[in-house]
Amino acid sequence: MIRVVLPAHLKNLAHVTGEVRLDVTGPATQRLVLDSLEARYPMLLGTIRDRHSGKRRAFVRFYACQEDLSNESPDAPLPEPVAAGEEPFIILGAMAGG
Amino acid sequence: MSGVRVLVGTRKGAFVLTSDGRRDDWTVEGPHFGGWEIYHLTGSPADPDRLYASQSGGWFGQLIQRSDDGGKSWTTVGNDFAYAGDVGEHLWYDGTPRPWEFKRIWHLEPSRDDPDTVYAGAEDAALYVTTDGGQKWTELTALRTHRTGPEWQPGAGGMCLHTIILDAANKDRIYVAISAAGAFRSDDAGASWLPINKGLRSGEIPDQDSEVGHCVHRIAQHPTRPDTLFMQKHWDVMRTDDAGASWREISGNLPSDFGFPIAVHAHEPETVYVVPIKSDSEHYPPEGKLRVYRSRTGGEEWEPLTRGLPQSHCYVNVLRDAMAVDTLDPCGIYFGTTGGQVYHSADGGDSWAPIVRDLPAVLSVEVQALP
Numbered sequence: 001m002i003r004v005v006l007p008a009h010l011k012n013l014a015h016v017t018g019e020v021r022l023d024v025t026g027p028a029t030q031r032l033v034l035d036s037l038e039a040r041y042p043m044l045l046g047t048i049r050d051r052h053s054g055k056r057r058a059f060v061r062f063y064a065c066q067e068d069l070s071n072e073s074p075d076a077p078l079p080e081p082v083a084a085g086e087e088p089f090i091i092l093g094a095m096a097g098g
Numbered sequence: 099m100s101g102v103r104v105l106v107g108t109r110k111g112a113f114v115l116t117s118d119g120r121r122d123d124w125t126v127e128g129p130h131f132g133g134w135e136i137y138h139l140t141g142s143p144a145d146p147d148r149l150y151a152s153q154s155g156g157w158f159g160q161l162i163q164r165s166d167d168g169g170k171s172w173t174t175v176g177n178d179f180a181y182a183g184d185v186g187e188h189l190w191y192d193g194t195p196r197p198w199e200f201k202r203i204w205h206l207e208p209s210r211d212d213p214d215t216v217y218a219g220a221e222d223a224a225l226y227v228t229t230d231g232g233q234k235w236t237e238l239t240a241l242r243t244h245r246t247g248p249e250w251q252p253g254a255g256g257m258c259l260h261t262i263i264l265d266a267a268n269k270d271r272i273y274v275a276i277s278a279a280g281a282f283r284s285d286d287a288g289a290s291w292l293p294i295n296k297g298l299r300s301g302e303i304p305d306q307d308s309e310v311g312h313c314v315h316r317i318a319q320h321p322t323r324p325d326t327l328f329m330q331k332h333w334d335v336m337r338t339d340d341a342g343a344s345w346r347e348i349s350g351n352l353p354s355d356f357g358f359p360i361a362v363h364a365h366e367p368e369t370v371y372v373v374p375i376k377s378d379s380e381h382y383p384p385e386g387k388l389r390v391y392r393s394r395t396g397g398e399e400w401e402p403l404t405r406g407l408p409q410s411h412c413y414v415n416v417l418r419d420a421m422a423v424d425t426l427d428p429c430g431i432y433f434g435t436t437g438g439q440v441y442h443s444a445d446g447g448d449s450w451a452p453i454v455r456d457l458p459a460v461l462s463v464e465v466q467a468l469p
Contacts, residue, residue: 047159
């Protein structure tokens with residue numbers, strides 16, 4: 001089980017409150033977590049990463065265990081506490097704009 | 099007639115304003131999608147309770163929302179707006195080629211007779227259609243791949259397809275306008291396109307007779323006179339009576355040659371409304387006086403409509419999609435400003451009153467007459 005924290009706008013879109021809990025099959029990576037998230041909440045397709053290239057949207061950031069994972073490979077293993085469900089995978093809207 | 103519903107898209111959400119047929123007491127609901135830019139919010143002529151919203155933001159991209167209950171509840175539908183086939187290139191501001199890159203949907207135009215069919219105009223300019231209520235969007239590629247496409251260049255607001263007119267008399271005829279490429283017409287439901295910019299004059303561009311490159315801001319059509327179109331462009335108000343084959347200037351005594359919206363009275367095809375804005379850089383009403391101008395003669399002679407509108411220290415703008423008319427009698431006119439006011443007239447423009455004053459900057463206004 002993976003815990004995911006969404007930014008407020010995406011919580012509203014997905015009609016969820018609090019953390020999202022996902023069962024991810026296979027090794028926990030950004031790609032698999034996001035695939036699983038979008039499969040369960042298809043309204044989030046395209047909001048976190050480009051639908052076609054799979055690239056993270058410019059103003060979206062990924063954090064976990066006090067680390068910025070935004071520029072990690074989508075296929076890199078997530079930190080063990082995230083994979084174990086002890087720490088959340090945090091999706092943030094970057095501080096930008098006005 | 100049970101009343102009217104005004105659909106308002108703003109920089110920070112969508113609002114729904116309702117009234118009975120008298121149009122003097124209003125209920126304001128919203129914001130829906132608070133914090134998001136709602137470029138356009140509109141309803142199906144075939145089913146007034148079927149609404150569509152184009153929702154976008156710099157962080158999370160483009161979404162399309164659909165309501166089946168008149169705006170009370172909303173569902174996210176498909177938001178996959180891919181450029182089909184060879185993406186190709188258009189000109190960038192510096193004159194170099196740049197690949198088409200999808201940014202957002204500016205305008206949604208529902209079919210006149212099928213609530214599940216909607217056309218969508220994109221930035222960078224492309225035309226899409228859905229026939230399943232917004233789940234799947236298909237590009238009508240003949241427009242973007244028109245032989246003039248590589249010459250299209252964005253205006254200051256981007257290279258947006260902002261106007262879509264589904265001809266009232268001919269279901270195969272579609273008009274679109276792109277800033278700053280110009281106007282185009284299809285007579286075969288989007289399979290092929292003809293630039294219709296003959297007679298437009300555009301500032302200092304070297305070739306005034308250029309087939310494309312004219313900054314069209316908005317086009318309006320009256321359903322009973324489909325071959326007559328009215329255009330507000332970057333310079334001048336224009337008119338065609340031959341479905342765009344040729345245009346002539348009808349700016350007449352307007353105080354400015356610039357503005358964004360244009361609308362036609364619901365029952366009088368020669369009565370036209372514009373909101374002149376000062377020059378092409380200041381973008382506020384001349385003399386700080388917010389005036390709608392009305393022509394009852396199809397152009398040339400224009401009268402300022404001021405009753406109920408601020409006539410001092412008013413420096414708002416009225417954007418291209420932010421004016422609409424209802425079909426009641428007398429005809430109601432509505433417009434929204436970048437200052438967050440939505441004004442209406444229930445008497446054809448003779449007098450005006452604000453429905454609401456302090457919304458976020460208004461991007462679009464549509465009105466539905468409810469059965």
